[in-house]
Amino acid sequence: MVRRRKKSIILWTVFFDSSRPRSLGRKVPRSLAIRCPTVEELEEAVKALGFEYEVHKDKKYPRTWFQDSCQGYVKIYKSPDMSITRTKLLKMVAEKLKEIRQRRAK
Helix, strand or coil: CCCCCCEEEEEEEEHHCCCCCCHCCCCCCCCCCEECCHHHHHHHHHHHHEEEEECCCCCCHHHHCCCCCCCCCEEEEEECCCCCCHHHHHHHHHHHHHHHHHHHHC
16 A cells, blocks of 8 residues: 655745845745744744644754744645645735734734
8 A cells, every 4th residue: 555645835934034035045025024934923824824734843944054043834735636836825825924913013
């Protein structure tokens, strides 16, 4: 019997950090990014969008393993019927993160 892994997409907090240049990991435009997002905020955004996910708080982004800021990631599991691209997913999560940050600021 062959076991198949669930397909997944990893979203590092660094992907959404407006203080980082794209060369150090930011994946979304600055207009959608927020300053140093937390894993908790990322988890809240993914949960609000209704995805199945797993949180890893203590992991560091490999490219900047020596820095302690903005660490951790959320792994989103894709179901076979989900036809969303990584880019579209990043934009959806970034918009939700921005909304969460604005709600907390009030």
